[in-house]
Amino acid sequence: xxxxxxxxxxxxxxxxxxxxxxxxxxxxxxxxxxxxxxxxxxxxxxxxxxxxxxxxxxxxxxxxxxxxxxxxxxxxxxxxxxxxxxxxxxxxxxxxxxxxxxxxxxxxxxxxxxxxxxxxxxxxxxxxxxxxxxxxxxxxxxxxxxxxxxxxxxxxxxxxxxxxxxxxxxxxxxxxxxxxxxxxxxxxxxx
Amino acid sequence: xxxxxxxxxxxxxxxxxxxxxxxxxxxxxxxxxxxxxxxxxxxxxxxxxxxxxxxxxxxxxxxxxxxxxxxxxxxxxxxxxxxxxxxxxxxxxxxxxxxxxxxxxxxxxxxxxxxxxxxxxxxxxxxxxxxxxxxxxxxxxxxxxxxxxxxxxxxxxxxxxxxxxxxxxxxxxxxxxxxxxxxxxxxxxxxxxxxxxxxxxxxxxxxxxxxxxxxxxxxxxxxxxxxxx
Numbered sequence: 001x002x003x004x005x006x007x008x009x010x011x012x013x014x015x016x017x018x019x020x021x022x023x024x025x026x027x028x029x030x031x032x033x034x035x036x037x038x039x040x041x042x043x044x045x046x047x048x049x050x051x052x053x054x055x056x057x058x059x060x061x062x063x064x065x066x067x068x069x070x071x072x073x074x075x076x077x078x079x080x081x082x083x084x085x086x087x088x089x090x091x092x093x094x095x096x097x098x099x100x101x102x103x104x105x106x107x108x109x110x111x112x113x114x115x116x117x118x119x120x121x122x123x124x125x126x127x128x129x130x131x132x133x134x135x136x137x138x139x140x141x142x143x144x145x146x147x148x149x150x151x152x153x154x155x156x157x158x159x160x161x162x163x164x165x166x167x168x169x170x171x172x173x174x175x176x177x178x179x180x181x182x183x184x185x186x187x188x189x190x191x
Numbered sequence: 192x193x194x195x196x197x198x199x200x201x202x203x204x205x206x207x208x209x210x211x212x213x214x215x216x217x218x219x220x221x222x223x224x225x226x227x228x229x230x231x232x233x234x235x236x237x238x239x240x241x242x243x244x245x246x247x248x249x250x251x252x253x254x255x256x257x258x259x260x261x262x263x264x265x266x267x268x269x270x271x272x273x274x275x276x277x278x279x280x281x282x283x284x285x286x287x288x289x290x291x292x293x294x295x296x297x298x299x300x301x302x303x304x305x306x307x308x309x310x311x312x313x314x315x316x317x318x319x320x321x322x323x324x325x326x327x328x329x330x331x332x333x334x335x336x337x338x339x340x341x342x343x344x345x346x347x348x349x350x351x352x353x354x355x356x357x358x359x360x361x362x363x364x365x366x367x368x369x370x371x372x373x374x375x376x377x378x379x380x381x382x383x384x385x386x387x388x389x390x391x392x393x394x395x396x397x398x399x400x401x402x403x404x405x406x407x408x409x410x411x412x413x414x415x416x417x418x419x420x
Contacts, residue, residue, distance in 0.1 A: 032202055039209040046216040053220070057227040064234040071241040078248035079376050085255040090373055091262040092255065092380060097370045098269035099387045101312055102341060102394060105273070105365050110343035115332045131325070134349040 109138035120163055121188075124155040129181070140189045141166070148181040156184070166190050244377045254382050261383065265391050271339045272394040274366045277304055278340040279315050281400035282364045285338040286319065288401070293331045295323030312367045316345065321358040325349070328356045339397035340364050 082089070114136050121143065122131070129152040133144040147153045160169050166188035173185035274281070279302040290297035300319045321328055328349065335342050342364040349358040374380060383391070 029202070032206070036205055036209045039213055043209065043212045043216065046213065046220075050216055050220060050223070054223060054227075057223075057231065061227065061231055061234065064231060064238060068234055068238045068241060071238060071245055075241050075244050075248060078245060078252060082248055082252055082255065082376055085252065085259070086373075088255045088259045088262055089251075089380065091266040092258055093370055093373050095262050095266040095269050095391075096383070096387065098266070098273050098367075099383075099390050101365075101367045102269070102273050103386075103390060105312060105341060106390075110363065111346055112332070112336050112344045115329070115344055115347060116336070119329070130354070131349075131351050133351070134347070136344070136347040136349075138345070 111136045111138050114138070114141055114165070117165055120165075121156070121159050123159055125152045125159075128152070129156075140187065142172075142185070142187045144183075144185045146180060146183055153182050153184075160186065160188070163188075247377055247379045251380050254380055258382055261391075265383075268391065268395050271399055272341050272397055274340050275369045276366060277313075277315060278364055278366050279304075279317070281340055281402050282315065282317050282338075282342060282362070284402050285340075285342070285398070285400050286317065286335075286362070288398075289331055289334045289338060290321065293323070293327045293334060295321050295327045295331050297321055312365055315364045315366065316361055317342075317364060318359070318361045321356075321360055323356060324354060325351055325356045328358050332358075332360070335362060337396070337398055339394070339399055340366065341394070341397070 118134070118136065118141060121141075125147075126149065128148040129146065131143060131145050133142075135142040145156070147156060168189045170187040170189075171184070172187050173183070175183040177183070283300055283302065286300065287297060298320050300317065302315055302317045305314050305316055321331060323331075332344055332347065335344055342362050345361040345363040347358055347360045349356050351357075
């Protein structure tokens with residue numbers, strides 16, 4: 001086949017260039033072509049990543065569901081075991097409730113402590129000195145005494161001074177007679 | 192319409208053809224990702240709650256098994272020390288026993304229930320006169336602290352003449368209603384603390400009344416009022 005001369009010259013001239021036989025309206029630029037290739041490759045990669053992601057999350061979801069079922073089964077078994085111990089639980093709750101209330105009661109002021117410790121007021125005193133009257137409340141002790149000798153009076157005052165239970169001591173009355181001795185009325189409080 | 196599509200430049204068509212799958216995949220990613228994350232977060236949350244319940248129940252079961260004996264005897268002791276109803280009879284019985292032990296005369300016993308209750312704790316005031324030597328009266332007063340139900344001396348007026356005392360005494364004895372409910376199954380329960388064990392030992396030493404009081408119910412099954420009799 002003999003080509004026309006003009007066409008042969010054109011072919012020779014373009015031997016170094018790309019041959020494009022597409023119609024002009026179907027041609028795209030080189031930059032756009034590379035962008036399209038990249039986007040296609042990116043599309044493939046994204047599809048692969050999506051499939052891997054879907055499979056991974058699916059597998060993780062199934063694993064989580066199985067774990068949840070196992071734990072819930074175990075919880076139900078434990079619940080039935082705890083319910084079987086309900087009698088012990090009631091007794092423990094009752095015990096803790098009582099102990100909390102007893103602890104609260106013990107912390108309230110009462111006269112017992114004052115009465116038990118009032119002996120310290122009469123230390124080192126002779127039996128001849130007597131207590132006429134004693135009034136004890138949770139916060140106060142009132143004592144009326146007949147003290148026969150100076151030594152007993154000294155011991156009583158010393159006991160008042162050294163006691164650590166009451167920080168307020170009021171000497172309400174102090175009388176003296178030759179026959180009876182000292183008549184003392186003292187009020188102690190811890191206000 | 193067909194003409195409009197044919198008139199679109201080829202470069203635009205190719206751009207659309209390559210971008211459209213990308214766009215679709217991204218949309219799928221967003222939808223599937225959001226759905227998957229929601230579902231997985233939900234399941235993981237349920238697992239977290241279930242594991243917490245499992246841990247609580249395991250500890251609770253262990254505690255209940257270890258304190259079974261202590262709580263059985265302890266609740267009985269504690270109920271004797273702090274009864275659920277008016278303990279006037281037990282107190283009067285205990286005070287008479289105490290007076291007999293200390294060789295003092297006890298008379299004029301009267302008991303009144305106080306309305307001044309706090310924290311569901313009520314008390315009974317018992318007043319009486321005590322006649323005897325001062326040492327015996329003091330011993331009696333000291334003994335009041337050692338009786339069950341828990342009783343304290345509220346007030347004492349002692350008049351003494353030649354070593355012989357006459358005391359007007361008011362004691363306070365406590366009682367409290369029983370708890371109305373028990374914790375739910377998954378609610379944690381703790382063992383007795385050291386201070387609670389110490390307190391239990393202390394109240395275990397209190398002298399018991401000869402008058403019996405009924406023990407708390409320990410029947411199985413869930414009761415609306417588990418401690419009710």
